Amino acid sequence: MAKFIYKMQSILDIKYKLETQAKSEYSAAMAELQWERVKLENIFADIKKYEDTLRENNSGILNILEIKAVNDAIAYKKDEAETQKIVIQRAEKKADRAKAKLNEVMVDRKTHEKLREKAFAEFLRETSEQEMKEVDEVVSFQYNNQDAGGN
Numbered sequence: 001m002a003k004f005i006y007k008m009q010s011i012l013d014i015k016y017k018l019e020t021q022a023k024s025e026y027s028a029a030m031a032e033l034q035w036e037r038v039k040l041e042n043i044f045a046d047i048k049k050y051e052d053t054l055r056e057n058n059s060g061i062l063n064i065l066e067i068k069a070v071n072d073a074i075a076y077k078k079d080e081a082e083t084q085k086i087v088i089q090r091a092e093k094k095a096d097r098a099k100a101k102l103n104e105v106m107v108d109r110k111t112h113e114k115l116r117e118k119a120f121a122e123f124l125r126e127t128s129e130q131e132m133k134e135v136d137e138v139v140s141f142q143y144n145n146q147d148a149g150g151n
Helices: 009-059 064-150
Strands: none
Touching: 009 064
């Protein structure tokens, strides 16, 4: 029996590699996004600690220098949080681009897989026709030999 050889197998192999690469890029972008979100959560936790410290300082003996230092730290952390939100937005856009690229590559790969499946189905059809033709020839040969031997 003939062996199926897909003429564009090298292209399909490249599509698989591109998909693997796109998955890696998407995974890295999502990891970066998650890391940036964790950093923002840590900033908010620091702000809460400073606010708690400020409340404690306001309830006891007032130390103006310490209150000012804590207020400055809160203001700095709030600025840092705003900056971190921008970083997160950039990371989200990067992750969205990576996801779009991954989807595009996956669609392209699936298209080539469908083409391969169609080529394989055509190969099976042709092989089946060839086998039927050969069987017909054998039967015809046997019938003709039987007919010639009987006369």
